[in-house]
Amino acid sequence: MNLPQQADSYLTFTLDAALFAVNVTRVLEILEIKPLVKVPMSPAFMRGVINLRGNILPVIDARIKFGMADAPFTIDSCIIVMGIGAGKDPMLVGVLVDSVREVIELREEDIQPSAGIGAFCNSELVVGMGNTGDNFAMILDPDKVFAADELVILAAAS
C-alpha cells in the first residue's frame, strides 16, 4: 500500500512526453543506458538484462509496457532501479524511461484521485495524479505496475 503521508518525495520521469512519478523510497539508483542482453522467448517489454555490480538486473521497457510506440534511445534515456514487492525479498528491477526529472515533494492535498487516460484508467496501477505546480504527474505503484507475477502471466500468454 502506497498511502502518501504528510509530504512524500517523488521521483518524476517522462515517457513519451507524459510525466510520471514514483515514491523515492522505491528508487535505489539511476543508471545510464547500457547495452542490454535480450533474453530469448521473453515478451517485448522485457528489454533484457544488465550487469549491476555482479548481479543480473532485469530491465523493463516502460514505453512498451504501457503500450506506447517504441522510440530510439536518446542521451536522456536511463534506467531507474526500483525495489518491487514488500516482504522478505524485495526484487530489483530496472525500468527504462525517456528521461528523469527532479524529485518533488507532494503533500496529501496535492494528490487527486486518478483521472487517467487509456491504460491508466485502471486506478490499481495509478495511485493518483500529483500536482507538480505546472503539470500533473501520474503517480505509479511499482508493485502493481511492474509486478513479477503479472508479467509472468503476460509473458506466458504471449
Added chain:
Amino acid sequence: MNPFEAKYTSEALELLADLEKLMLLLETHPDDAALVQQVFRNLHTLKGNSAMMGFRSITDFTHHLEAIYELVRAGKLKVSAAIINITLASLDHLSILLNGDKQIGDNNKHIHEILTNDIVTIINYSNDEGREPEPVALEGQSISKGEPLTIITDDAALYKRKPSIPGIRVPVERLDTMMSLVTELITLQAKLNVLTSEHPQPDLVAAAESLEKISTRIRDNAFSMCMVPVENMVTPFHRMVRDLAAELHKEIDFITEGTETELDKNIMEGLQDPLMHLLRNSIDHGIEEPALRQQNGKPRHGRIVLKAYCAGAHVYLEIQDDGKGMNIEKIRRTAIKNGLIEESDVMSDKELQQLVFVPGFSTADQITETSGRGVGMDVVRRRIADIKGQVSIHSTENEGTTVIIQLPITLSIIDGLLVKVNGADYVIPLSAVDICHEVSSVQLMNGFVQVLMIGGEAIPYINLQEELEGVYAAPQSHEIVIVHYGEKKIGLLVDIIAGKFQAVLKPLGRYFNHLDIVSGATILGDGNIALVLDTNKVIAQSLNKKIKAI
C-alpha cells in the same frame, strides 16, 4: 544464554538423530549387543552433557531411559516392541525440549509424566525375571500387536556402521561464506584472464594460467565440502513410512538404494518436503491393504524403493512403489471435469499422467489428511523447480507407480563453453558437450532434416541462429557444438566458439521463471552477460516447432 548452549543443542540433536537411526535398526535386530551398547553410549553422553549445562529435567529423563538399556545390556530385559516405541516417543519428546527452552512447562508436563511413568514401569518389570511388560498405550498412539513392520535397507553400510571417520564440525554459515568467496574468486580470475589477453606478457600469462588451475581446484574442493550423501536425509523417511504404514494398517518394506550418492546440501534441503509428500502418496494412495494385495496375487508386503543415482550432469531420485498404480480413465475424467483438458483432446497415457502436477488436480476419492486436496503434486513440482529440478511420473495400473526427480549436481558454478550466436554471448554447459567442429557453409546440407556428416556419423543439427534471437548475419563458416540429447547426439550451430569458461551461475530472477531454454546467466570477465543455455530444452523446443509446422 550460556555461550555453550548452541553447541550443546547441536550435539544433543545429533545424538538424538543417531539414536533414532539406531532404534530403527534395533527393531529388526533386537539381539544385537553392539547396537544396544551404542544406544547406551549415546544416552550416557547426552545425560552427561545435559548435567554439565544444568538442565535437570533432561538429565533425569535421559537417566531413566539409559537405565532401560543398562538392564538390556545386563541381560535383565529384552528389547521389545514396547521398549522401541517408548524410546522413539521419548526421543521425540527430548527433541521438542531441546528445540525449545529445555524446561518442562505446561504444554509438555503431561507427556513428560506419562513417558516417565511408562519407562519406570518397564524398569520395574525387569525385576520379575525378564518378563516382557504389557505395552502401555501412549496418549495419541495406538499399539498394534500384529505383525512387526520390517524395514530392510539395501545398504550394507548402514548396518555395518562404518568406524567414525575423523572430521570436524563446521557451522553451515562458514561453508556458505566460503562458497560465496570462491565464486567471487572465479569471477575475478575470469576478469584477470581478459586483461591478460589484452596485455599479454609471458610472465603474466603464465601466472594467470597457474591461477586458473588453482582456482579450479579450490572450486572443486569447496564444492565437495558442500556435498552431502542422500543417506543423511533418509532416516526421517524410514520413521515416517513405519509410523504411517502402521496407522493405515498396511505392510510396507521401505528400501533405499544408492544413498551414498551425493548432492549439494542446498538442493538436499529443498528435497525434504517434496520427498516426504511423494512417499506419503505411495503409502496412502499407492500401496493397497494386505488382504487386497493377496487377492490380486501380490505379496502381502508392499514395496517402496527410494533410489538415487548419477547420470551425466544430473542426479536422479526415484520413488518406486508396487501398488495399484494410476487409473488413466479416472485421470482423464477428472482433468475434463476440472477444465484442464477438453473431451476432444488427444493425449497419450504418458501425457495424461503428468497432468497430476497441474494445480487443482486431485483424484483421491476421499481427501485424506495425509495427502489429498489436490494441492500436493503441483506444490511438489514447484518446490523441485525451485532447486532447478524436474519431476515426472510413470505408472502402470495394478503394477505400481514411479516418480522420477532429476536434479542438477550443483547450483552455482559450471564449466561451460562460451559461444557467440548472432553476436550475443551464450554458455553451453560442458557436461552436455560431446565435441566441437568447424564447419563451412558448403558442408551444411540443407533439406528438411538438417544433417551433417562428421567423422562418418550422420549428426542432425539445429541452427541456433534461428532458434535464438538477435541479428542474423550469414557468416562464411560456422562452428558446431555436438551435445548429448538423451542417448542421441545433436549438433548446435553457432557463429563462433570462444573457448572454455568457468561460469558462476546467476539466476535470472522471478521475472524469467517461466523460461526454460535459459537456465541462468553469468558475468564474463569483461563485464558482459552471457546466457546459459539448457541444451535439452533448446533442442526440444526446436523439434516441437518442426513437428507443429508439419
Added chain:
Amino acid sequence: MNKTILIVDDSDFVVQMIRFTLEQEGYTTLAGVDGQDALKHFDGRHIDLVITDLNMPKLDGLGLIHSIRLQAAYQHIPIVLFDSHSNSDTDYLKRSGANALLSKDMMNEQLVPTVKQMIG
C-alpha cells in the same frame, strides 16, 4: 609458566566447555577423546593435572588412571575423575586411583575451585 591440564572425555562438547573455562583461568590445556587417545600425551612432557570422564570407549576412566599410575614419571600426578551423577562413596574414590571425584551436574560450580585447590 602456565600449568598444563589434560582433559579426557568422548563428548566434544564437554571437552570444549572445560577447556574454555580453564583457559580463561590462565591454564594451558590438552585434550583426548578417550583413554587410549589420552595416553599419547604421556610421552615425558610435563602435565600438572588430569581431568577424565569415567565412561569412554576403548579405554575408560578407570583404565586410564591405572595406566597412568603404572608409569614412574606420572605415578603421583593429580587426577580428577568425573561422572554424570555424584558419588559420595569414599571407598570408590580410593579404589579408583583418582585424587578427587566430580559430578557433571556440579561441574559448573566446582571445577575451578577443585583445580585451584589441587594445583594452584
